[in-house]
Amino acid sequence: MTDSRDFRYDIVIAGGGMIGASLALALSPLGLRVAVVEAVPRGEALQPSFDDRSTALSRSTQRMFEAMGLWEDVISAATPIRRIHVSDRGRFGFSHIDAAEQGVEALGYVVINRVLGEVLQTALSKTATVDMICPARVVDIDVIGDAASAVVESSQGSRQQLDCQLLVAADGANSVLRPMMGICAKKTDYGQHAVIGNLLPEKPPEYCAYERFTDQGPLAMLPVADDRAAFVWTVSSYDADRVLGLEDEEFLAELQEAFGYRLGRLSRVGKRAAYPLSLSKALRLTAERAVLVGNSAHGLHPVAAQGFNLGMRDVAALCDCIADARASDSAADLGDPDLLARYAQWRRDDQGKLVRLTDGIVRLFGSSSPPLRAARNIGMLGFDIIPGVRSLFARHMMGLAGRLPRLSRGVPLK
Numbered sequence: 001m002t003d004s005r006d007f008r009y010d011i012v013i014a015g016g017g018m019i020g021a022s023l024a025l026a027l028s029p030l031g032l033r034v035a036v037v038e039a040v041p042r043g044e045a046l047q048p049s050f051d052d053r054s055t056a057l058s059r060s061t062q063r064m065f066e067a068m069g070l071w072e073d074v075i076s077a078a079t080p081i082r083r084i085h086v087s088d089r090g091r092f093g094f095s096h097i098d099a100a101e102q103g104v105e106a107l108g109y110v111v112i113n114r115v116l117g118e119v120l121q122t123a124l125s126k127t128a129t130v131d132m133i134c135p136a137r138v139v140d141i142d143v144i145g146d147a148a149s150a151v152v153e154s155s156q157g158s159r160q161q162l163d164c165q166l167l168v169a170a171d172g173a174n175s176v177l178r179p180m181m182g183i184c185a186k187k188t189d190y191g192q193h194a195v196i197g198n199l200l201p202e203k204p205p206e207y208c209a210y211e212r213f214t215d216q217g218p219l220a221m222l223p224v225a226d227d228r229a230a231f232v233w234t235v236s237s238y239d240a241d242r243v244l245g246l247e248d249e250e251f252l253a254e255l256q257e258a259f260g261y262r263l264g265r266l267s268r269v270g271k272r273a274a275y276p277l278s279l280s281k282a283l284r285l286t287a288e289r290a291v292l293v294g295n296s297a298h299g300l301h302p303v304a305a306q307g308f309n310l311g312m313r314d315v316a317a318l319c320d321c322i323a324d325a326r327a328s329d330s331a332a333d334l335g336d337p338d339l340l341a342r343y344a345q346w347r348r349d350d351q352g353k354l355v356r357l358t359d360g361i362v363r364l365f366g367s368s369s370p371p372l373r374a375a376r377n378i379g380m381l382g383f384d385i386i387p388g389v390r391s392l393f394a395r396h397m398m399g400l401a402g403r404l405p406r407l408s409r410g411v412p413l414k
């Protein structure tokens with residue numbers, strides 16, 4: 001039973017996290033009527049998207065924010081990555097990627113999710129065509145004739161039905177809309193948690209990001225403001241509670257042991273949090289009048305810092321398909337099966353590659369089997385000496401490989 005019914009929307013986006021909020025802003029030049037339904041207000045401790053994590057933004061995401069007119073605000077709170085240094089604990093040698101060698105000013109930028117949330121939500125509050133419905137959750141969906149509908153429940157328990165042409169699920173890796181759409185996902189638990197936080201290293205990171213593969217899993221140190229470093233430390237799930245509960249000095253000693261002394265002595269660790277790590281991949285990207293974007297379509301291991309960036313390319317491709325349909329017919333149906341099929345086909349390759357790449361890295365570097373250890377040493381060697389391999393890899397990491405939608409090339413929709 002719903003208390004009211006609203007027919008106003010072209011698109012309803014379930015989930016106003018990093019991807020849902022970005023999609024609503026990316027669509028705004030098209031003048032569509034968009035509703036974003038978000039369960040948890042920004043600033044609340046339990047907000048699962050705009051939290052204390054740091055996200056490495058790829059070059060293609062940078063270009064998108066440029067095309068959306070938001071980059072000035074993002075970059076004022078972001079730190080550039082000019083070098084990436086990859087090493088394997090207990091082995092000699094390392095690999096590296098350099099921005100200058102790739103002919104770019106930066107390989108990516110690091111921004112704190114909470115800060116990115118402020119930029120996105122300030123912009124949304126100024127966008128007249130977007131209604132933000134928060135705190136509220138989508139609790140049911142339906143398709144009748146030429147309309148999809150979302151039943152939205154407010155935090156006080158009142159319900160309203162939003163009718164639209166197209167429903168977008170941007171509700172994260174544990175999407176509740178995905179099964180409502182009749183879409184299954186393949187899930188693999190890595191048996192690992194990512195412990196995140198930031199600290200002060202003795203030597204400033206100087207725009208270098210470090211990735212070190214340890215027996216427990218990868219450990220990343222990203223450069224952030226004030227010469228601090230944000231760490232993403234993968235530990236076994238069995239050990240996560242113990243690691244989180246350590247006193248600061250004990251925690252730093254264990255982290256130092258895992259990372260080594262490349263940045264000198266590590267000190268002044270801030271608040272820590274842990275995230276269970278799994279791989280999820282939806283078996284389809286569309287249903288009748290409905291699409292998946294971002295983590296609802298694919299949840300990756302953070303080893304290559306690609307989950308959000310991949311989701312932003314979903315956003316860019318969906319915007320391209322919608323803009324093209326409306327350019328050829330100003331009344332084009334946004335739930336048209338051909339439009340949705342074009343989106344799904346466009347995204348299949350990029351998503352599949354990133355899922356295989358991140359999963360492959362986790363398995364290759366997580367294995368203690370001698371043949372796999374030998375393979376990764378040869379891999380790291382080949383990465384450095386075979387001409388072109390490093391550039392090809394860097395292009396993928398920067399999100400510049402394959403056929404790119406307009407926004408990912410930095411071209412505004414209008």
Ligand SMILES: Cc1cc2nc3c(=O)[nH]c(=O)nc-3n(C[C@H](O)[C@H](O)[C@H](O)COP(=O)(O)OP(=O)(O)OC[C@H]3O[C@@H](n4cnc5c(N)ncnc54)[C@H](O)[C@@H]3O)c2cc1C
Nearest residue numbers: 015017019039049056137138172294295305306307308309
């Ligand atoms: C430790 C860690 C480090 C990472 N680092 C990087 C990185 O450096 N670079 C990178 O590209 N990616 C990174 N990622 C991945 C990145 O965080 C995710 O890909 C990104 O947050 C996905 O955004 P999303 O909006 O799709 O989903 P989410 O961030 O999960 O947001 C989903 C939103 O939907 C809302 N919601 C859920 N259900 C409902 C409902 N029924 N109704 C309404 N709203 C609902 C939630 O409240 C939430 O706000 C990292 C991930 C982890 C865990």
